[in-house]
Every structure is written in C-alpha cells, then in structure tokens.
Amino acid sequence: MSAEGQKQIKKKTKRVRAHSHPLADAAYRIPNHPLSYDWSPQYPKMLPLKENSSAIELPSKEVTIADIGSGFGGLLLSLSSEFKDELILGLEIRQSAVDITTQYIDDARANNKVIRPDESEHDWDARNIAVLNSNIMKFAPNLFMRGQLTKMFILFADPHFKNSKHRLRVINPTYLDIYAHFIAIGGILYTISDVEDLYLWQKKHLDEHPLFERIPDEEMKDDVCFELIHTGTHGGLKVSKNGGNKYPACYRRIEFNPENDQTNKQRIGLLE
Numbered sequence: 148m149s150a151e152g153q154k155q156i157k158k159k160t161k162r163v164r165a166h167s168h169p170l171a172d173a174a175y176r177i178p179n180h181p182l183s184y185d186w187s188p189q190y191p192k193m194l195p196l197k198e199n200s201s202a203i204e205l206p207s208k209e210v211t212i213a214d215i216g217s218g219f220g221g222l223l224l225s226l227s228s229e230f231k232d233e234l235i236l237g238l239e240i241r242q243s244a245v246d247i248t249t250q251y252i253d254d255a256r257a258n259n260k261v262i263r264p265d266e267s268e269h270d271w272d273a274r275n276i277a278v279l280n281s282n283i284m285k286f287a288p289n290l291f292m293r294g295q296l297t298k299m300f301i302l303f304a305d306p307h308f309k310n311s312k313h314r315l316r317v318i319n320p321t322y323l324d325i326y327a328h329f330i331a332i333g334g335i336l337y338t339i340s341d342v343e344d345l346y347l348w349q350k351k352h353l354d355e356h357p358l359f360e361r362i363p364d365e366e367m368k369d370d371v372c373f374e375l376i377h378t379g380t381h382g383g384l385k386v387s388k389n390g391g392n393k394y395p396a397c398y399r400r401i402e403f404n405p406e407n408d409q410t411n412k413q414r415i416g417l418l419e
Contacts, residue, residue: 177281177289184290186210189277190234210236210291214300215283215317218381220248221264222300223278225379228261228271229371233297237278238290248278264381284322291329298372299330300337303382306345318349320356327358330400335362339376339395341386346394357411359398367397 178184182203187194193208212230214222217237226235239245255261255273262268281290307315318338330336336359340346353359367373377383377393386393403415 177286179289181288181290181292181295182206186234186277189236189279190274192272192274193234208234209295210234211296212236212298212300213238213283213291213296214302216240216301216304217248217278218244218303220251220276220278221380221382221384222302222375223248223276224251224255224261224273225263225375226372227255227273227276228269229375231271231275233275235276237276238281238283239278240280240282242280245278245280252276252278263379264384265378284317287325287329293328294331294334296330297334298337299326299334300372300376302337302339302376302380303341303386304338304345304349306340306342308344313348316345316348318352320352323352323356323359327356327400332400332402334400335372336398336400337372337376337395338397339383339393341382341391341393343392343394346396350396353396353398357403357408357415358401360401362397362399364395364397367395370397373397 180203182205183201185197185200186206187196190208194206197204197206211233212226212235214226214235214237217223217239220237223235223237237248239248251262252273255271259270259272260268261271261273279290283290301317304317305315307313313319326336336353338346338349338353340349350361354361364373373395376395378387383393403411405415408415
C-alpha cells in the first residue's frame, strides 16, 4: 500500500479518539496466564500453531519488544525491519486504532513492503509485528513473564494534566514497579513526550526508582531506537510538523543492591 493509501485508511475510519480512560471497563481478550496464550495467529510465519490452545507452555519464541500505547502502529512499522528476528507487540486500548494498525500490518505482509510514518519504504513483510487491544495498566501479568522484555516503549503518553488524574498516567511509581518486573536486567525503557511537565514528572519518578538508571542522551546516539522514537512514529512526525519540542528519556533496568538501599529492600524483594 502506498503512503497515500495509508492516509485513506484513517479518512475512511470512524473518528478515533485521541485518548481513552485507562481504567475504564472494556471487553479485552486476555489470557489467564501469559504462557497459555496462542500467539501464532499474530505471528503466523514466526510461530507454529499451538496443539493445545489452553496449555501453559513456553513458546518457541517470545515477545521481547513492547510498544505501550502503540497508536496507529508507526513505531511497530519502523522497528519491524530493524529487528527482524524479534517478536514485537503493540498494546493499544482503542479498538479503532488497533483496526488501523492491523490494516497497515496486513498490507505490509501482502505486499512484502513496510511503509514507515515518514513514507520511507522497506522490503520486509512485517511478519514479526502485531498489535493487541489491551491495557498494560490492568493486564501486564496476563501478557508477560518476569524479565521477558528487552525493550519497552512509552511514547507521547496522555499527559492527564489535572492533579486528580495523575494516577492515570501510564508512568507513575506503582506502574514502574510492574514494568521493572517484566523488563530484563539490562533492558531499556524508552520514553519521549512533547509535554515538558509530563517529561519532568516521568523523569522524577524514574530517577527515584531503585530499578531504573538514566542513560545519558549522548550515549544513545548510536541506538537506532533512540532515533526512531523521534522520527519513526506518527506522533513524533506530528510534533515536528507543528514545531513542537520533544523530550526523550531512556532508562536501563538495573539489578537491585540491597546493601545500598535498605529502605526498598522488602518492596523490591517482592518484585525480584
């Protein structure tokens, strides 16, 4: 599908809300256990069909890269040809956005060509990417095992400006504990925002968390993912078009040293 064809998908789709309430009830299809889910329909060329769809068993390949709030799938498309041997999953709470992303993926698989948000074309069939209508703030334990992810992306998240709504922000102290459990030691959490207040909020809580360590931006210059969180998403291109600022912050998942932090010893013990 051409870039113009991708634009037409959005035009033909009913109005897509910019954000949804992250704690609202929704009819998500969620497995009871992450190892009981059959991922082969999402990655038919990468995984064999499970003989017993409800069996709890380790798959031949696991999802190792997750885009939280994947929107229209721009980052998934950009990452697809960069990490061809990795399974990459987008999680999005808006079904309408999931439908659009699914169409992009289906077109890429049919045409053996990935078209990124910047309209660059890459010869690859997107076999390693998929999107799921789900909510990380509610169902992370149903989807991922401890230390499963090597990369997690939270890009241009909903600011929830009102103080009373800060608990709904996808990055906050409670949810960082959860993310730390699913990110492998040495794995990276990538964040970026066009809202400085949200960037400072996220940075504060990540800086204070005993299982995350800030990676200086200058050390990330050769990381293709650092470039893509700026230029490889629909949201990032929109910010650039409008002349907005972007505030990135990347954090490495580190081991906890109880000798240096007795205050968090019991809390982190539950996560580790």
